[in-house]
Amino acid sequence: MTTLPPSLSAWFTSRGWQMHPHQKQMLDRSQAPALMLVAPTGGGKTLAGFLPTLSELAEDPEPGLHTLYVSPLKALAADIKRNLQTPIDEAGLNIRVEDRTGDTSASRKKRQRADPPHILLTTPESLALLTSYEDAARTFRGLQRVVVDEIHALAESKRGDQLILALARLQSLCPNLRRVGLSATVEDPESIAQFLARHPDPCEIIHADPGPDPDIQMLETDEAPPWSGGGAAYAIPAVLEQVKRHKTTLIFHNTRAQAEIFFRNLWLANEDGLPIGIHHGSLDRAQREKVEAAMVRGDLRAIVCTGSLDLGIDWGDVDLVIQIGAPKNVKRLVQRIGRANHRYNAPSKALLVPANRFEVVECLAALEAVRAHDLDGDPRGAGPLDVLCQHILIAAASGPFQADDLYTEMRSAGPFADLSRDAFDACLEFCATGGYALRAYDQWQRLQQRPDGQWQLRDPRAAARIRQNIGTIQDSDLLKVKWRGRGAALGEIEESFAASLTKGDTFLIGGQIVRYEGLRELVVEVSRDPGRKPKVAVFSGTKFSTSTQLSQRVLRYFKAGDFSALPDHTADWLRLQTEVSRLPEPGRLLIETFPNDGRQQMVVYGFAGRNAQQTLGLLLTKRMEEQGLAPLGFVATDYATLIWGLDAVTDPRPLFDLDKLEAGLEGWLAGNAVMKRTFRSAATIAGLIERQIGGQRKTGRQATMSSDILYDTLLKYDPEHLLMRITAQEAMRGLVDFARIRDMCERVQGCIDHLELDRVTPLAAPLFLEVGKVPVKGEAEERLLAEELQRLMDGSGLSSL
Structure with missing residues (x-):
């Protein structure tokens, strides 16, 4: 057991x-081989993680690396360095702390390898x-x-899989290495603990007092929300x-583009000139750091942001969090709420603003789930093989290895504990x-x-190229934006957005309207x-889907039928839906069909x-095409898919044959852009495609051409x-997310409620306002063209010839 030395005790006092x-x-x-702390935001978990290190080094500050701290964010590492330096300096400890990220200079990195800090x-x-x-040894x-x-x-990501494989390598070099995990409140701490620990070793879990429940509610507004859209x-x-x-106030958004739009609207309405900033991952690092420094000083009254501020950085005196748009995920909401009143035993204050x-x-x-401490999450799958391939190349770059030893080492990493020797050998080959x-x-x-x-x-020269391409983060094809002349x-x-611009076009970035002048050297x-x-x-970044657990909670709310907690405008809308149709329910699939604007409509409320839901639209229209039902297009949201066509669907049940849907998916995927995009990501991580060669980065177009050629070659x-x-x-399981379609079909077990109606229903009406409609090329288009040609011929008298 490690005790607090006098110098640190005096510092606390x-x-x-x-x-x-x-x-x-x-x-x-502190001597446990694996230990995980689960504590709420503001609970001092970072200091808790470092206290054993500071105590051990205070007693014996031997030169050399004692503790390695790993965080998902470069900014978090820099923040921790600032916060650690305070007790070290004030307690008079002889401890050297340094950070090492992509922003660290090459000379400093080289020196750290030879003379690492404590x-x-x-x-x-x-x-x-x-x-x-x-x-490395x-x-x-x-x-x-x-x-x-x-x-x-x-x-939750491949970055974690890569980290655990790196820890397996470190454990081989340092057999007595102790692992410590610091986590916010999670739905399944045991699975995270198994992820952290060396397999099959156990991991002890310490639960901190969760503190008071957050003060969270929906923001009251004079104006009702619109029927569709995401800008609020x-x-x-x-x-x-x-x-x-x-x-x-931190004002969170689910996408970077929405954050830009909201920031501009907020700035235009800011007649009092309150200092407001914007922070997201597509902004230049210097701009982000400028905003971060202003937050720490307390110079900003509000920061419009995205997931770049989700994690545990202490940004000064934040006393309110506002979430714009539905949170999609309860865990993410709890994480964001914790940014407010970042103090132990102080309730966080947050407001939700539905878009x-x-x-x-x-x-x-989501409010009810937070109050019930009902967090959501999906079980982890097996460790991804593209990450494993990259790890084999990393191991080779460090020196010769025995395959048996590397296989054993990889099996000690939790996500790869069930890795078969055949799978490993295939990756090695x-x-x-x-x-x-x-x-x-x-x-x-x-x-x-x-x-x-x-x-x-x-x-041996290949080692340098392997090192240049290490990583699992797959950035989209991004181009730098700079002021002309300066x-x-x-x-x-994104490169695809830049390609759509012509000189004189304007767009938003960093809250400013800029004019496109041209493209020079990428x-x-x-x-x-x-x-x-x-x-x-068109900023990169995740576009979240609503979690399965949150979707099911919405369905249970519908079944209960008590809308008294809702604002009148929404409650009246749902009551009207029950009068003209019905509401979706758990364990059943609601499908509405009705005519509108000269077309036959079908709405599938899958809540997937x-x-x-997008994939479901593709597969259902493919099945309808096979059955001669002439679909014309579809549009999808988190909750429903709307399909329109020339012919009415009288019995939708045969369309939902799971085996046929899956077979249709495999055929559709083979030559589809989704497959090529996914291949490109996997091939880059696995090392087949190099984005960096000799310090020069390929353009997105070059990388896409390389991956498309490889994909077509392998497919053939x-x-x-x-x-x-x-x-x-x-x-x-990614862009297509067929697992949730399978889960939906298995959950309803054929219990399909098909309502044939004579007009649009209240719940379906917002779908007609959605953007992103996908046309279907097929029999329906040919029929429309043939009918139009016939009308033209009839009008000109040619049809009698």
């Missing part, structure tokens, strides 16, 4: 502090890079602890009034030769087996153009999330190639 119970528990259990703060990507060097010699912050966020412009006056009443009428219901369901269809090409002949059985790089950076926009040059109506930049000559199998798995 000088501040009038006492250790929280969970901080003392972390100190008492505490090194880094990210999963930088850690993977460190393990790839030949001198020397760098990590003496490492005793790894602290993984915000582990719940990392566990109607709420600007009410939001601005809340900003005036509070010291610092449209339906989101009022989802916001109410891919890394060595590129696979059956590619083995004739020298560029993919990367590994060779020595006479002693060890594997090594065929060309070269100062504003941020990034840089979008712009000038100021205030006062004009802008286009909206936007990606799955080697459809069972490892990467083709990985791509199919990724597509099914």
Whole structure:
């Protein structure tokens, strides 16, 4: 058991502090091989994670790396460094702390490998890079602890899988390494603990006092929300009034483009000139840091932001969080709420602002879930093989390895505990030769087996290229945006959006309207153009789907039929729906069909999330085309899919044959852009496609051409190639999200309520206002063209010839 040394005890006393119970528990259990702390935001969990390190180093400040801290954000590492320096300086401790991220200079990185600090703060990507060097054993010699912050966020992505494989490598180098995870409140702490621990070792879990429930409610507005849309412009006056009443307000959005639009609308309505900033991942780093510094100083009254401020950075005196748009995920909402009153045992204050009428219901369901401590989340799948392939290449870059040893090491990583030897060998073969269809090409002949059985790089120079391409974050094809003539950076926009611009077009970035002047050396040059109506930049970033648990809560709310908690405008809308049709229910699938505007309409209320509902639209229209029902197009939201066509669907049940839907999906996917996009991501992570060569980054167009050629080649000559199998798995659970369609079909067990109606229903009406309508090319289009041609012929008298 580690005890608090006198210097740190005196520091606590000088501040009038006492250790929280969970901080003392972390100190008492500091020798456990794996330990995870679950604590609410503001509960001092970062200090709890570092207290054993500070205590051990205070007693014995031996040179060399003692503790490695890993966080998902570079900004979080920098923030922790600032916060750690305070107790170190004030307690007079001889401890060196440094950070190492993508922003660290090359000379400093090189020096850190030879002379590491006591505490090194880094990210999963930088850690993977460190393990790839030949001198990794020397760098990590003496490492005793790894602290993984915000582990719940990392566990949901491939970055987490990469991190756990890197920890497996560190454990091989440092057998007595202790692992510590710091997590916000999560729905399944045991699964996160298993993710963290070395398999099959156990992981102890410490639960901090969750503190008081948050003060959270919906924002009252004078104007009712619109029927559709996601901008919440109607709420600007009410939001601005809340900003005036509070010291610092974080205004969260689900997408970067929505944040830009809202920021501009808020700024135009800001007649009092309150200092307001914007922060999201597409803005230039210098701009983000400027906003962050202003937040810490308390200079800003409001910050319009996205997920870039979700995680545990202490940004000064934030006393209100406003979530614009339905949160889509209860865990994410709780995380964002915790940004307000970032103090132990102080209730967080938050307001929800639904962007449209339906989101009022989802916001109410989310409020109830937060109050019931009912968090959502999906079970983790097996470790992804593209990440495993990258890890094999990283291991090869660091030196020769025995396949048996590497396989055993990988099996000690929780996500890969069930990895079969056949799957490992397939990945090793891919890394060595590129696979059956590619083995004739020298560029993919990367590994060779020595006479002693060890594997090594065929060309030692390949190590540099492997290191240049380490990472699992797949950025979209982004181009820098800079002021023309001055070269100062504003941020990034997607390459596809830049390609749509012509000189003189305007768009929003960083809250400013800019004029497109041209593209020079992969840089979008712009000038100021205030006062004009802008286009909206197509920013990258996740477009969230509503979680399964939240969707089911909405359905249970519908079944209860008590709308007294809703505003009158939404309650009246739902009551009208029950009069002319019915509301969807758990365990049943509601389908409405009715004529409108000369077309036959079908609405499927699947409540499966936007990606799955979009895929359902594709598959159902394909099935309708096969049955001669002449569909013309569809549009999807998180809750429903609207399909229109020439012929009425009299019996929709045969359309929902799960086997036929899945077979249709496989056929549709084979040559589809979704598949190629997914292949490109997997091939880049696995090392088949290099985005960086000799320090130069390929353009998105170049990378796309390379991946498309490879995909078409493998589809034709080697459809069972490892990467083709990985791509199919990724597509099914990613952009396509077929698992939720399968779950929907299995949940309803054929219980389909089909209502044939004579007009649009209240619940269906907003779907007609949705953007993103997808046309269907097929028999219906040909029939319309034939009818139009016949009308023309009849009118001209040609039909009698």
